[in-house]
Amino acid sequence: MFRRLNRAAGMILLLATAPGIAGLALMTGCARLPSIADLLLVNGRIYTLDWGEPAPDGTPAGDAPLGAVGWYPDAEAVAIADGIIIYTGSAEGAERYRGPETVVRDLDGAVVLPGLIESHVHINEVAENLTRVDLRGLNTEEEIYDRLIEGSRDYAPGEWIVGWGWDEGLWANRYPDNRRLSELFPENPILVDGLHGFGVWGNRLAVAEAGVTAGTEAPVGGEIIRDGSGEPTGIFVNRAVQLLRDAVPTPSLERRMSSLRAALLGMAADGFVCVHQAGTDSDMMEALEGLEAAGELPIRVYAMISTRDEPLTRAWIARGPDRDTDSMLRACSIKAYYDASLGSRGAMMLEDYSDMPGHRGVSGEEYGYNEELVAEAMRAGFQAAIHAIGDAGNRDVLDFYEAVIKSDPGVIDYRHRIEHAQVVHPDDFIRFGEMRLIASMEPPHTVEDKAWLEDRIGPDRCRNAFAWRTLRIAGAGLTFNSDLPGSDHDIFYGLHGAITRRDRDLEPTGGWHPEQAVLPEEAVRAYTSWAAYTSFQENETGIISRGRFADITVMDIDPFVLGSTQPEKLLEGSIVLTIVVYAYF
Ligand SMILES: [Zn+2]
Incomplete structure (x- = not known):
């Protein structure tokens, strides 16, 4: 039984599995698995990842499907029943799982990987x-009004409507007032948020709900634009933007649920x-x-509890980690924040920033880092993700982990x-290995930050930046x-960034510090089996194998072959199909 959803980027199959069936199959081993498939995928180039781990230097295991001419798929068919993979292998072998009701999907040579994990x-x-209503690229008031009307059709009276992407920089010499905005929306407060964060525009109801009147003083560094009689016109600039933003209530539970579901469907x-x-x-x-x-x-969510929400963190510490690998939503990890980013020079460095002498970033405590709370959660059985x-930020966190x-x-x-x-720092890599830590990293950051990183931290420290190979070897x-x-x-x-260390324009030639790049198998594993290990689900998902969840991603390019031969072609790939167990309880 499955639901089909057609979407622009590809098809998603949400496989429904009755309560507990997936867990039952996993617990009892293969003997209890059904013998007839609900769904049979045939004619695929399937990489199961069900072979040995590559060595730290990337050398594939002896049993990896790699020959003299390169990588080749290790299966061509997958049979699925009750949301569980019951067979993977040759097309002939799959035939015995075909029943009268079995849906057969010919993949026409598309590449099948274990389901991707972000x-x-x-x-x-x-x-x-x-x-929020997207107002980017609109240049006239009329266009903005039309878009706001269009985007708020299902809003109840009284509900806040929030638009964003209004380019307040372009309007700085001709700010509108809120007369028309108030006439058009007499029953809903409206906040139009600026693209650059220094200007907002609200209707009369929004200004009233924010409690702003002719008598309100703007905060230091901010401005409330007023008309000839001193009344606010609805435009708030610089630090005054917060007056209006703070008035927007948290959306209703129903709206939060529907937008989250839409975002998760987009990921699927x-x-x-x-x-x-x-x-x-x-x-x-x-x-x-x-x-x-x-x-x-629609897909699995591994919810890392934010330590910035201390009451929630404490409630989960009292309750203990949710280790039920069978459910769609799990929480056994807490997220803490030590420093900020290199771009804003907020990341904590052991030595001064190369382009700002005397500055070494923002320390943990200033950034809301609560060491005691994290230690307590770790002792209660939670994974910490800092x-x-x-x-310097990494060293302090390593020191902290070591102490706990x-x-x-x-x-x-x-x-x-x-x-x-x-x-x-070069001295600290080995400590990741000693404490069996997981480095959770972003190939896109590497290829985006390279443009200014050398200015920020100089060439020597760049050698130890985004150091995937050094970390693996450690x-x-x-x-x-x-x-x-x-x-x-x-x-x-x-995948392209991970394998080439080059951006979308294929810059720089040869890759940015290419010695730190990973090989195609490692890149795929870092989005599948290694990510599954990170969320304690390596026995349920992450590889394609009998008895596992039917979590599968189908794409139209081969990351193993192209990654090894023409990596720039990876950028042309697209998703054909996503399959995920859809458990209901
Ligand atoms: Zn983040």
Whole structure:
């Protein structure tokens, strides 16, 4: 039984599995698996990844499907029943799983991989953008009004309408007032958010709900634009933008659920069967739990609890980690934030920034890092995932992990991670291996940041930046992701960046520090089997094998062959089909 959804980027099959069946099949081993398939995929170029791990230098295992002429697929058919893979192998072998009701899908030579996992995303932000009216590229007031009317058709009276992408920079010499905006929307407060973050525009109702009157003083560094009689016109500039933004309430649970579901369906269409949500607060958890309870989660969500939401973190510490690998929503990880980014010079460095002498970034405490809370969660059995970007940030986090592990050696088993791990001091790489840490990193950041990174930190430190090979050799685990919406989650862009260290324009020739690139198999594993290990699901998903979840991604290019021969062609790939077990409870 499965539901079919046609979407622009590809087809998604959401396989429904009755409560507990997946877990039952996994627990009881292969003997209890059904003998007739619901769905048979044939004529595919299937890479199961069901062979030995590559060596730290990338050398494939002896049993990998790699011959004198290169990589070749190790199966051509997959049979699926009740959301579980019951067969993988040759086309002839698959025939005995075909029954009268079996749906057969000819893949016509498309490439089949284990379902892709995005191991660090902010899907709440993607969802939030879906609830806002996109005003980018509009140049006249009339165009903006039309788009707002169009985008808010299903809004109830009183509900806030938020638009974004209004280019306030272009309008700075001719700011509109809110007379027309108030006439058109007499019953809904409206916030039009600027593209650059320094200007917002609201109607009369929005200004009233924000409590702003002729008598309101603008905060220091901000301006409330007023008419001749001193009344606010609805335009707020610089630090005053917050007056209006703070008035926007959290969207209703129903709207949060529907936008999250839409964002997750978008990920499914783009080939992903699971996302790791890097920082889940109470509002988001409520929406995720609502979707799970309704059987409406289209893909798996590994929700990392945000330590910035201390009450939620404490509630989960008291409850303990959710280790049920069978459910669509799991929470056994907490996300903490040590430093900021290299771009903003907020990442903590051991030495001064090369382009700003005397400056070494923003320290953990200033950035809301609560060490005690993280240690407590680790002791309660949670995986810790700490954002650390600079070499001082990474060292401090390594020191912290070392101290907690020393006092409580058992916690080493919870597969702790460092998010981003962008610049690491040469002395510190080995510590990742010693503590069995996972480096959770973004190939897109590497190929995007290279443009200015040498200015920021100089050529010597660049050698230890995005150092995937050095980390692998040091024994670190590795998982790849995009930090969506921080970067583009397109898997073909990610694989290309990982394998070539070049951007979409194929710059620089030969790749940026190509000695740190990974091989095609490692790149694919960092988005599949290694990402599954990172979320404690390596026995359920991450490879294509009998008894596993039917989590499968089909694409029209071969990352193994192209990655080894013509990697620039990876950028032309597209997703054909995504299959994910759709459990309902
Ligand atoms: Zn992030």
